[in-house]
Amino acid sequence: MKLQLVSFETSKLLHEVGFVGYKSNRFYYKDGTVNIGNPSEDWTQWEWTQGIRFVAPYQHEVQSWLRNTHKVHVNPIPYLQIDYKVTGYYVGEIINSDGNILYEGDGNYHTYEDSLEKGIQEALKLL
Numbered sequence: 001m002k003l004q005l006v007s008f009e010t011s012k013l014l015h016e017v018g019f020v021g022y023k024s025n026r027f028y029y030k031d032g033t034v035n036i037g038n039p040s041e042d043w044t045q046w047e048w049t050q051g052i053r054f055v056a057p058y059q060h061e062v063q064s065w066l067r068n069t070h071k072v073h074v075n076p077i078p079y080l081q082i083d084y085k086v087t088g089y090y091v092g093e094i095i096n097s098d099g100n101i102l103y104e105g106d107g108n109y110h111t112y113e114d115s116l117e118k119g120i121q122e123a124l125k126l127l
Contacts, residue, residue, distance in 0.1 A: 076115035
């Protein structure tokens with residue numbers, strides 16, 4: 001897995017569910033352009049809550065936040081050929097810590113990161 005920022009669409013979903021207090025030097029402007037600023041810059045909470053800037057965490061950070069804060073597990077699953085060669089990924093079931101299925105997997109994505117992004121978006125819509 002490579003370090004991948006969440007998409008602007010996912011960033012807006014994070015904003016809607018209250019993921020605004022996250023400390024990061026990575027953010028999107030409201031027009032969708034990404035900015036990676038100086039880590040020592042301190043942007044005001046007002047800018048985040050007013051939708052002037054949207055956080056841009058890495059996918060694995062959101063995956064961990066969903067698991068630790070909301071007990072929701074998102075895990076891409078590889079498609080395997082008979083010779084066990086990975087040919088793509090799909091969004092596996094999104095489950096909570098009680099084992100309840102919240103979302104049935106779907107799609108055929110070329111990369112782990114694309115599949116994870118879709119799973120994160122679906123999980124955020126369930127919150």
